[in-house]
Amino acid sequence: MNTYGYILKKIRTNKSLSQKYVSSGCIDRTSLSKIETNTIVPSIHTLIGLISKLDVSLDEFEYIRNNYQLSNKQKLLSEFLSLVSNFDIKSINQIxxxxxxxxxxxxxxxxxxxxxxxxxxxxYLAKNEYEMAQKNITAVWRRLERVEQYTLTEIKLVCNILFFFPHDVVLKFTPRLLLMIDRYIEFDKSLYALKVSLLINSALLVRKYTPNNSSSHLKEAISISKQINRYDLLAIAKFSLGYLSADTAMSKQAKKIFFAIDQEEIYYHLKKELEN
Incomplete structure (x- = not known):
């Protein structure tokens, strides 16, 4: 991985910015020169101040510093969060x-x-072994339920394990999670897709207990899916709502979307789940 100074200088010169401009309001020009030649290492406060003058984020800076590659941990998290379905066992086993x-x-x-x-x-969940599934995430849940305000990563983790728990837990945490997602959504637009997934999962989990609430969540999920052009999520939401409201036309339309985007396996798993 490249040094902080090397990348600061690389970005600065690529943008044709002077040391005087970048250091202004942060540190003196001599100190910036020493950082760029790796004579001194910047503090985190100084580094953030300098890269803000370069108009890059800390995440982007680290990405450039790592030769335009994600770290192994970042790749792993990205693959995990990119899972379309909890039934994609092949991808899950790879992770x-x-x-x-x-x-x-x-x-x-x-x-x-x-x-x-x-x-x-x-x-385990894919094999309907619910007790084993819950046993494997008990430690994760115990840590996360003690957290008062989730960070982005924790929001994403909670959304991925919520469906393992009884409906009363889902009903308790879903409003809180939706509020936290809305708080962050301007910062990270990818949370729109996560919000849709949460609305769908919570709707399906509590459909037998609060059918009106489930329908409301699925309608919102359909609306957001259209806005962000997520046809996989749109198909899941429309098929679920069609099934729950006995709207065969909507269910057939959703089935066509599944087959059009080569997601037949998700369709059959969802159909089986709703029929149980």
Missing amino acids: INKCNINLINTPDDVLIKEIRSICIAST
């Missing part, structure tokens, strides 16, 4: 294997251990 490899070098990494636990739980 479990990557977690095991990463944990050889960093055995105490909390995030990777929790991702692995959630994925293992998903394999």
